[in-house]
Amino acid sequence: MxxxxxxxxxxxxxxxxxxxxxxxxxxxxxxxxxxxxxxxxxxxxxxxxxxxxxxxxxxxxxxxxxxxxxxxxxxxxxxxxxxxxxxxxxxxxxxxxxxxxxxxxxxxxxxxxxxxxxxxxxxxxxxxxxxxxxxxxxxxxxxxxxxxxxxxxxxxxxxxxxxxxxxxxxxxxxxxxxxxxxxxxxxxxxxxxxxxxxxxxxxDLLLALARKRESTAAQSTKRSSPSETIVGVLPGSKRAKLRIGAPFFLSSAASLMSQMSTDGVKPPRFVLPLAPTTTADDLQACLDDTTDDLAKRFGWLIGRARVEMFEADSDDVRERCGSYEHVGHVVADHRDGELVVELWAPSSDSGGVPPFELYASMDLALTTVGTNTAELGALGVPMVVCLPSHAIEDFRGAAGGLLGLLMQLPLGVGAAVARRVNLALLSQSGHLAWPNMWADAAGVTPPVPELVGRVSPEEVAESAASLLVDATARDSVRDALKRLASAQEExxxxxxxxxxxxxxxxxxxx
Structure with missing residues (x-):
């Protein structure tokens, strides 16, 4: 050859x-x-x-x-x-x-x-x-x-x-x-x-990049009070992930807000950093019920959420955190009130660097699987990792060769093949979050909860709430993540x- x-x-x-x-x-x-x-x-x-x-x-x-x-x-x-x-x-x-x-x-x-x-x-x-x-x-x-x-x-x-x-x-x-x-x-x-x-x-290249920025990650967003908690919402950057992840994770945030309010706990401050290759328009398209049928199939917050950007010529000084700046909000109407999520995007001089400083300011992250789990783990940020499989047929690149070609067939054939193949791969994949894979290799208990399959936003909220109300549990997860990251560096x-x-x-x- x-x-x-x-x-x-x-x-x-x-x-x-x-x-x-x-x-x-x-x-x-x-x-x-x-x-x-x-x-x-x-x-x-x-x-x-x-x-x-x-x-x-x-x-x-x-x-x-x-x-x-x-x-x-x-x-x-x-x-x-x-x-x-x-x-x-x-x-x-x-x-x-x-x-x-x-x-x-x-x-x-x-x-x-x-x-x-x-x-x-x-x-x-x-x-x-x-x-x-x-x-x-x-x-x-x-x-x-x-x-x-x-x-x-x-x-x-x-x-x-x-x-x-x-x-x-x-x-x-x-x-x-x-x-x-x-x-x-x-x-x-x-x-x-x-x-x-x-x-x-x-x-590990990913781990090294995040650890390199750890010294500058001390710069964080300003908290309104010492007791304020910050929860990151990370729905993903790839098109197929974002289509499902944006409405799903925002619905999870709304459920978390409702659950904490019901328990008499002050709801957290939510922040959503856009990936360098994602725009606010991409996010809005995933939240608009006119673009697909996810709203009819699963509900969530599709059609009830909107992206509100700050005026470009506004004289207001935008809050910055490292290479990212606060550019607007995602506002969603929920049964228990209005959900407001801060929208952060790379600044013009960011150079496409991930938001390490913003990650470091989070008390907890709701995230999909991917490189961000390694970055969060390297910074010791507790997280709840979720991969909803409600529309798993949208992922057409999980297999190559003949199966990969069959996934591209029209008339529903490709979707059926993709669904079967992806479900089979998920059942055999083991842990998907990088910190848990590090733990598997080290023979220790995985520190990060993973929710994979047809999970509901309420289940994600319940898992997140258990960590938010227990500072000792969060500290334990944070210490475990840093130990695993240090072991990888060795x-x-x-x-x-x-x-x-x-x-x-x-x-x-x-």
Whole structure:
């Protein structure tokens, strides 16, 4: 399948040490392959910035270009290209719909795309773009940070680059990759002995990013009183998750407000930070009963919630917390009164960084599964994790191959296949929240409650209320999360931060 002389798949020689002197490497380009919003706003930004910084401080090395290639992903928000374009360390982005063209055109892709854009601009009598693209260098590395590992290997083969894959969970193709960077030393046990020389333990990238911001996370939102509690509402950023998560988690917040009021406890202050790839319009669309039939099927707060943004020309000073600012409210009519949830969004100078400071100010978070559970866990924020399966057929990217194709069939066939496959995967998945997976690996009791399946907002509210009214229980969860996070950090293995280890491995392959 692959030519023996391919520079990215030289299987007869082990890759250079990940700790080779980075000053000895020759200049080249790094193409980061990724897919979803969580990876774009965390791993990619950190890795791209570190690669650029290492190049700028290395007087013996040529400057390294950093490009991003977005692989097709059914769960993408559609705004990953825009988010990557705002990252100063990224020199060029190939959109998901252009991925096949990148494979076909190889290193000439960015030049051909620019030439085509110039021709179109002249034909339409528009201003020709001032930006000038260049051909990718002959020497380079494809760095996998999300998506399908095989696509990264194919891209590296086409570009004749080396291929470095960050394995968050499974090491799938050690015989074809140039090097693997592993999240945990325990992953080595699942790699055949003959390929272990290609594997380097870096530690958990997500955990490291959150812990790095922990020192600045002391900056938090202002509380009206010392007894005020803040509850975060995190419905997700991927389109399929947000469609269900927005009305479901807001309904859970409304139920929590009602339950605490009934018990004579002051309701908490609710905050909802928008993901860098999500807008207020996306949120409103998920809450509008004219967009889908979820209201008829499940009720919740669909059709009874509205997003109210502050006036753009308002003279009011907006409250800021780290890289996020308070931009408006989500207001919902509920049987026991009006639910008001503060809406927070990235500031114009945020650079697409997750809201670590806002996370740190929360006493509790109501969240779906995903990268945010690792970020919350690293900061020691208690959480209730929920994955409602009421419309699980909306998730069409859980399986690849033939099943993945069958999920895309029309006339209800794809939905039926997706429902059966997703339910089967859920039944075999074990814990889904990252802190609980850390606990499983350590052989200790999982600290985070997980509610998976056709759960109701009232069940989520009950689980959250039990933690909110018991400060001792919250402190116990917080301590357990920090212990687990510290244990993960101790598994970095080879010195340096996880991001530094990834960069060293990339430069060693250059």
């Amino acid at each position: 692959f030519p023996a002389g391919s520079s990215s798949l030289a299987l007869d020689e082990g890759p250079p040490s990940a700790h080779a002197n980075t000053k000895a490497h020759r200049g080249g380009d790094v193409v980061i392959m990724t897919n979803g919003p969580g990876e774009v706003c965390s791993w990619v930004q950190a890795a791209a910035t570190a690669i650029k910084d290492a190049s700028d401080t290395d007087e013996h090395a040529h400057s390294n270009g950093v490009f991003a290639a977005l692989a097709p992903c059914p769960h993408a928000s559609g705004r990953e290209v825009s988010a990557l374009g705002k990252q100063k360390a990224i020199d060029g982005v190939a959109a998901p719909r252009q991925f096949l063209w990148l494979l076909l055109l190889g290193r000439a892709f960015f030049v051909v795309r620019q030439a085509a854009a110039n021709v179109v601009a002249r034909l339409m009598r528009r201003k020709v773009p001032a930006a000038r693209a260049r051909r990718l260098r002959q020497r380079g590395v494809v760095l996998f940070l999300g998506g399908d590992q095989m696509l990264a290997i194919l891209l590296a083969w086409r570009l004749r680059y080396r291929c470095v894959l960050y394995a968050e969970r499974a090491v799938l193709w050690p015989n074809l990759a140039s090097a693997y960077v592993l999240r945990s030393r325990a992953q080595l046990a699942h790699v055949p002995a003959r390929w272990r020389h290609k594997c380097h333990v870096s530690g 598994d970095t293995g080879e010195g340096g931060t996880p991001t530094q280890e990834v960069v060293r491995c990339v430069f060693a392959q250059m």
